[in-house]
Amino acid sequence: METTLIILKPDAVQRGLMGRIISRFEEKGLQIVGAKMMRISPELAQKHYESHEGKPFYEGLVRFMTSSPVLVLGIRGMGAITICRSMMGATFGSKADGGTIRGDFGVSNSFNLIHGSDSPEAAERECGLFFAEGELLDWDRAQEGWIYDCSGATPE
Numbered sequence: 001m002e003t004t005l006i007i008l009k010p011d012a013v014q015r016g017l018m019g020r021i022i023s024r025f026e027e028k029g030l031q032i033v034g035a036k037m038m039r040i041s042p043e044l045a046q047k048h049y050e051s052h053e054g055k056p057f058y059e060g061l062v063r064f065m066t067s068s069p070v071l072v073l074g075i076r077g078m079g080a081i082t083i084c085r086s087m088m089g090a091t092f093g094s095k096a097d098g099g100t101i102r103g104d105f106g107v108s109n110s111f112n113l114i115h116g117s118d119s120p121e122a123a124e125r126e127c128g129l130f131f132a133e134g135e136l137l138d139w140d141r142a143q144e145g146w147i148y149d150c151s152g153a154t155p156e
Contacts, residue, residue, distance in 0.1 A: 001076050001077060001078060001080075002076065002077065002078065002079060002080040002081055002120065002123070003033060003074055003075065003076045003080065003123060003127060003136060004074075004075050004076075004080045004081045004084050004116060004117045004123045004127075005072065005073070005074060005075075005115075005116070005117045005123055005126040005127045005130060006025070006072075006073040006074075006075050006084060006114065006115065006116050006117075007065075007070050007071070007072050007073070007114065007115040007116075007130075008021055008070060008071040008072075008073070008113070008114055009064070009065065009070055009111070009112070009113055009114060009115060010064060010065065010067050010068035010069070010070060010111075011106075011108075011111040011112075011113055012071075012105075012113040012114060013037075013068060013069050013070060013071060014068055015105070017105055017113065018071050020105075021101055021105075021113075021114065022073070024087060024101065025073075025075055025084070025087070028077075028083065028087065029077060029147040029148075030075050030076065030077040030080055030083065030084070031075065031076045031077055031141060032073060032074070032075060033074045033075065033076045033136050033137050033138070033139070034072075034073065034074030034127075034131050034135050034136040034137065035071065035072070035073050035074070036071075036072050036130075036131070036135070037069055037070070037071050037072075038069065038070060038072060038130075039066070039068075039069050039070075040065050040066050040070055041066065042062060042066050044129065044130075045061075045062045045065045045066050046062055047129060048065075048126065048129055048130075049061055049062060049065070060110070064110075064111070072130045072131070074127055074131060074135075074136040077147075078148060078155060078156070081116070081117055081118070081119065081120065081123055084116045084117075085116050085118065086100075087100060087101060088100060088101050088102055088114050088116050089101055089102035089103045090102060090103070091112055092106075092108070092109040092112060093105070093106020093107045093108055093109070093111075093112060093113070094106075094107055094108070094109055101113060101114055102114065
């Protein structure tokens with residue numbers, strides 16, 4: 001099982017899309033293992049996006065991410081990082097395919113609704129930035145055997 005960080009950005013929160021987006025992840029079979037609504041500080045935004053420092057969009061991105069509350073999620077499942085990124089769609093809503101979160105809800109090339117970790121290493125780093133130890137919970141879902149084929153040695 002893999003855990004990834006998802007951030008519903010200020011535009012998703014302001015537009016009232018949180019429930020619809022969370023439902024998509026749950027309907028896919030992914031497990032929400034952590035959630036918190038928060039206002040990201042400039043320092044946290046800068047640390048989170050430090051790989052983009054010096055790029056033309058960096059300062060605007062930090063301003064945007066600190067402009068309004070966000071909803072931060074820990075999402076777990078087999079292949080969760082790849083699955084979530086596929087569900088998110090292309091970075092810009094104007095280029096994202098229908099059926100994806102950005103394709104269905106976004107048109108902007110600046111506001112793109114959602115962030116998702118892009119690798120296991122990034123997920124571990126980002127989850128550590130936004131969740132304290134113990135805030136991402138391990139819990140058994142009764143439906144697990146109906147989401148994954150658990151008849152063999154490893155779920156699939």
